Amino acid sequence: MQMVCLTDFEEYAKEHLSKATWDYYAAGADECCTRDDNLLAYKRIRLRPRILRDVSVSDTRTTVQGTEISFPVGIAPTAFHCLAWHEGEVATARATEALNTCYITSTYSTCSVEEIVAAAPNGYRWFQLYVYRDRKLSEQMVHRVEALGYKALVLTVDVPYTGKRRNDIRNQFKLPPHLKVKNFDGVFQETAGPEEYGIPANTLDPSISWKDVYWLQSITRLPIIIKGILTKEDAELAVEHGVQGIIVSNHGGRQLDGGPASIDALPEIVDTVQGRIEVYVDGGIRTGSDVLKALALGAKCVFIGRPAVWGLAYKGEEGVREVLQILNDEFRLSMALSGCRNVAEINRNLIQFSKL
Numbered sequence: 001m002q003m004v005c006l007t008d009f010e011e012y013a014k015e016h017l018s019k020a021t022w023d024y025y026a027a028g029a030d031e032c033c034t035r036d037d038n039l040l041a042y043k044r045i046r047l048r049p050r051i052l053r054d055v056s057v058s059d060t061r062t063t064v065q066g067t068e069i070s071f072p073v074g075i076a077p078t079a080f081h082c083l084a085w086h087e088g089e090v091a092t093a094r095a096t097e098a099l100n101t102c103y104i105t106s107t108y109s110t111c112s113v114e115e116i117v118a119a120a121p122n123g124y125r126w127f128q129l130y131v132y133r134d135r136k137l138s139e140q141m142v143h144r145v146e147a148l149g150y151k152a153l154v155l156t157v158d159v160p161y162t163g164k165r166r167n168d169i170r171n172q173f174k175l176p177p178h179l180k181v182k183n184f185d186g187v188f189q190e191t192a193g194p195e196e197y198g199i200p201a202n203t204l205d206p207s208i209s210w211k212d213v214y215w216l217q218s219i220t221r222l223p224i225i226i227k228g229i230l231t232k233e234d235a236e237l238a239v240e241h242g243v244q245g246i247i248v249s250n251h252g253g254r255q256l257d258g259g260p261a262s263i264d265a266l267p268e269i270v271d272t273v274q275g276r277i278e279v280y281v282d283g284g285i286r287t288g289s290d291v292l293k294a295l296a297l298g299a300k301c302v303f304i305g306r307p308a309v310w311g312l313a314y315k316g317e318e319g320v321r322e323v324l325q326i327l328n329d330e331f332r333l334s335m336a337l338s339g340c341r342n343v344a345e346i347n348r349n350l351i352q353f354s355k356l
Contacts, residue, residue, distance in 0.1 A: 108181050292346065310323065
């Protein structure tokens with residue numbers, strides 16, 4: 001079967017993954033309003049194409065944190081890739097290395113950070129970090145990934161507690177016995193009691209605050225990117241605290257239900273930041289024209305979560321490559337059809353908000 005668009009991968013994954021695994025990846029919080037709005041919000045945005053601009057040559061390259069990538073789409077941090085494909089994150093890492101873009105490795109990987117680096121030694125990688133009640137645990141992870149050549153830390157800030165994902169509760173979702181959160185192999189062996197997504201419940205620290213950003217800066221020289229900002233007020237605070245980037249994100253609609261679609265939150269954050277740091281966005285990107293819209297609204301790069309997992313479910317490394325390649329091709333075509341020869345020519349004049 002020829003895969004033509006990202007929806008084809010989604011349909012394949014839904015058919016071939018177990019119900020509990022599909023539900024885990026698909027889950028949103030509560031009624032899934034925010035999850036669904038992440039997609040619908042892109043459809044409300046209309047483009048204003050310019051014509052007769054000589055688009056015979058196009059260039060999709062851009063930079064993130066000073067490093068060139070082949071096109072402005074990276075892989076967002078998502079957990080448990082081995083649930084979708086036996087090689088898991090190792091396959092994801094190889095695919096992103098092959099397409100020369102950025103892979104944000106999740107703390108909740110089913111392969112270790114060492115295995116990921118060994119599989120794709122030349123890949124460009126950031127590491128997604130949570131702050132734990134046991135700060136030493138977070139600190140050890142930071143030093144591990146810094147030593148391995150990860151190029152930035154992505155601090156996820158929207159999970160003081162895990163959102164209520166109804167199907168995971170109904171399915172009593174648990175990692176199968178042969179899989180584990182590999183980065184914490186051996187760390188929690190003495191811990192009895194309830195488990196949440198592969199590690200003991202209550203491991204995450206709900207007291208996390210802005211002072212933890214200073215703490216993180218004190219233990220690492222890596223750039224810090226904050227993932228999970230949805231307001232201009234928090235964007236301003238992020239700049240004031242000296243971070244290097246923001247990922248506008250609602251965690252794929254898996255945390256607070258009823259918040260804004262991430263693309264709807266993007267413009268006020270871009271306007272507040274005013275180029276002082278880079279701004280990225282994730283959530284709801286399914287086509288190349290979605291990528292174009294996000295860049296036109298001021299994102300430097302977008303990140304995809306669920307579509308990468310669908311690619312894995314389809315054909316491992318090759319599936320993730322195909323997902324990225326389709327987005328790259330669609331983005332290049334959308335750019336050309338709207339009169340943009342390179343990413344520098346993409347700006348807000350391209351956007352018309354429809355009256356929907």
